[in-house]
Amino acid sequence: MRIAIYHNLPSGGAKRALQELVKGLGPRHHVDVFTLSSADHGFADLRPYVNGHQVMDFQPLPLFRSPWGRLNQLMRMADLLRLQQLTRRLAQTLEQGDYDVAFVQPCQFEVSPSLLSRLQTVPTVYFCQEPLRRVYEPMPARPYNQPRNSWRRRLDRLDPLPGLYHLLLKQADRHNVRQADRVLVNSHFVRRAVDRIYGVEAHVSYLGVDVRQFRPLGLAREKMVLSVGSLTPLKGFDFLIRSLARLPAADRPRLAIASNFQNPPERDYLHQLAAELDVELALLGNVSDQRLVELYNQAQVTVYAPVREPFGLVALESMACGTPVIAVREGGTQETVLHDQTGLLVRRDEREFAEALARLLSNPAQAREYGQAGREHVVRHWSWSRAVSTLEGHLEMAIQSRLQPLGAPQPLHESR
Structure with a gap:
């Protein structure tokens, strides 16, 4: 053609x-x-x-x-x-x-x-x-x-231009x-x-997913959970911060967010929210593909809570790297994450999300089992x-x- x-x-x-x-x-x-x-x-x-x-x-x-x-x-x-x-x-x-x-x-x-x-x-x-x-x-x-x-x-109520546009x-x-x-x-x-x-x-x-690029590297897992996506309200990063805040402070991992695009007001809002709730937050910009693969491999869990996400490529990339996913049961994540096999799907409820995260953080063996199953699932069903x-x-x-x-x-x- x-x-x-x-x-x-x-x-x-x-x-x-x-x-x-x-x-x-x-x-x-x-x-x-x-x-x-x-x-x-x-x-x-x-x-x-x-x-x-x-x-x-x-x-x-x-x-x-x-x-x-x-x-x-x-x-x-x-x-x-x-x-x-x-x-x-x-x-x-x-x-x-x-x-x-x-x-x-x-x-x-x-x-x-x-x-x-x-x-x-x-x-x-x-x-x-x-x-x-x-x-x-x-x-x-x-x-x-x-x-x-x-x-x-x-x-704002009287201005006709936004409505017309x-x-x-x-x-x-x-x-x-x-x-x-x-x-x-x-x-x-x-x-x-x-x-x-x-x-x-x-x-x-x-x-x-490119399973040759997104793959397990055998790196040591850090006390960190990862999320990926543009820094905008629809990605639900504020929900993740509030969910993490429900964990005991001694057990609370760092939240790293990798973003190619960062909206400055949203960035400031997330920093302020994390500081108020005593959640350690790292906002990472301009992350290369190689660095992203390393982050997936270093994270204990990938946490994913976008609002009605159309597809959710992040979940597949994480699973290809052998890292389990905890995601909100919405949108396209229901078609990529296999609940209780490659990760966990929960309602958009901060308490439920925190409980799911505590479950995997306290059980590394189950997290590894989910990660291995996720890798196998992506290789078998999600090739380019x-x-x-x-x-x-x-x-x-x-x-x-x-x-x-x-x-x-x-x-x-x-x-x-």
């Missing part, structure tokens, strides 16, 4: 997953990448594995500082219009490039890229890592987001998703959300070769759907 890939991804799990998929597609297909200058190209670099890599110039407009910050919604709306113009030009390029299919990734500004609604002759497959959560879901409350005085609260973003997102020939998701949890929000039938195409093979099937079906007469039955394809 001649495959055109489009992305505007920052560093993080989605970019890492795309790199692994490209590694598998590259040797068997002609793959060209089209991306924007605003994406992170150094992290999980795609260039060594593709035939062509074209970067189009785009940077978001600069934002105003106080007291003009309310005008920033206008700048964000202008960015949406600029992206629509850019993807219109890109669609023309792709349609002249004799591509069999376009594999489209989320955009850090649009979420579902407007390229999906611009392409007319090239079949499109959109990998929806998650819906536009900040529009469709309530966000966790944070003290730093609350207006400090009554006049600001009144202005979210309305435009939501309308464009729904339209773009519905234009894709085939929508892929990373879990059955996200598949149900896509059906509910967009009214679109999505197909589960599970991701994988399986993920790439599933993706190839979906790309081929998107091509065939354009070739078949209208109304002709299409073949069924299972993701696992």
Whole structure:
């Protein structure tokens, strides 16, 4: 196949997953990448594995500082219009490039890229890592987001710009998703959300783990538990701090959080919360892949409590390293962690989470048993070769759907 890939991804799990998929597609297909200058190209670099890599110039407009910050919604709306113009030009390029299919990734500004609604002759497959959560879901409350005085609260209620920006973003997102020939998701949890929000039938195409990189190293376990993810409210790190605070001080391990992205207000909030509750906290930024593998191997347990996490690659990486996982029983973690086999799944209850953590910390033999089972489970069921093979099937079906007469039955394809 001649495959055109489009992305505007920052560093993080989605970019890492795309790199692994490209590694598998590259040797068997002609793959060209089209991306924007605003994406992170150094992290999980795609260039060594593709035939062509074209970067189009785009940077978001600069934002105003106080007291003009309310005008920033206008700048964000202008960015949406600029992206629509850019993807219109890109669609023309792709349609002249004799591509069999376009594999489209989320955009850090649009979420579902407007390229999906611009392409007319090239079949499109959109990998929806998650819906536009900040529009469709309530966000966790944070003290730093609350207006400090009554006049600001009144202005917030009267200001029409945030609502208008979210309305435009939501309308464009729904339209773009519905234009894709085939929508892929990373879990059955996200598949149900896509059906509910967009009214679109999505197909589960599970991701994988590089078990050669994420592996047991035989390092000594430290009095430390690890969590991984961007420093944002949806990752639930405050819940972990409060859960750890319920353990006796003498038994309480250090909490290390590895993050490629750290939101400064969230970072300060977590530091303050940990200090108030006497929880030793280490916030680690710019963690290399090698260092991340070492951290998984040094931790006694990986603790994971994101809010309705779409997939939960962290759990699989930890299990691949032979480290058990304690996770909140929500979202995609229910599809990756085997309860009482590779780790423990509990309700979002601080007392229950603390009890589960105390159980494993006090029983190293059981923790090792869970870790060994987790490694075996990931090697057997979560390889990238399986993920790439599933993706190839979906790309081929998107091509065939354009070739078949209208109304002709299409073949069924299972993701696992």
